[in-house]
Amino acid sequence: MARYETLQEFDFSTPAEPATAGRGLRIGIVVSRFNPDICQGLSDACVAALREAGVADSDITIASVPGALEIPLTLLTLAQSQRYDALIALGAVIRGETYHFEVVSNDACRALMEVQLDTGVPIANGILTTEDDDQALARMTTKGIDCARAAIEMATLLNALEEQR
Numbered sequence: 001m002a003r004y005e006t007l008q009e010f011d012f013s014t015p016a017e018p019a020t021a022g023r024g025l026r027i028g029i030v031v032s033r034f035n036p037d038i039c040q041g042l043s044d045a046c047v048a049a050l051r052e053a054g055v056a057d058s059d060i061t062i063a064s065v066p067g068a069l070e071i072p073l074t075l076l077t078l079a080q081s082q083r084y085d086a087l088i089a090l091g092a093v094i095r096g097e098t099y100h101f102e103v104v105s106n107d108a109c110r111a112l113m114e115v116q117l118d119t120g121v122p123i124a125n126g127i128l129t130t131e132d133d134d135q136a137l138a139r140m141t142t143k144g145i146d147c148a149r150a151a152i153e154m155a156t157l158l159n160a161l162e163e164q165r
Helices: 001-010 034-050 068-080 100-119 132-164
Strands: 027-032 060-065 084-095 121-129
Touching: 001 100, 027 034, 027 068, 027 132, 034 060, 034 068, 034 084, 034 121, 034 132, 060 068, 068 100, 068 121, 084 100, 100 121, 121 132
Parallel strands: 027 060, 027 084, 084 121
Antiparallel strands: none
């Protein structure tokens, strides 16, 4: 355990240099087109936060897919390319009157975790699962920002761990 004590410098709870934390990182984003206003808001907030953290536009790749269930396969393809330090999944699944909400929410989340664990590329899960449009609209900006920060933190942490191996 002692050899990882130096990793405490990557504690993002008190960002030391937020404008440079993401410099040099390559981030892939997969965003659903279903619920387009919400997904665009998630994407806009996420990309703005990445830029604010120092990630260059040329280091951000955005792939658009039809819905939440198409996100994991696209993430897998990006992860297998070995070109990305972290990936971000953005989408919105809003409860309707059928069981479909549970199927999409559960399967998309499970598949994201499988891709992350199988490839070793961290994935920030920004697929909102809400009761209605108003909840999704209220959360989209914060969730987009949170995903950008989580992706940067995990990429930085895993890069540091790899360097210490």
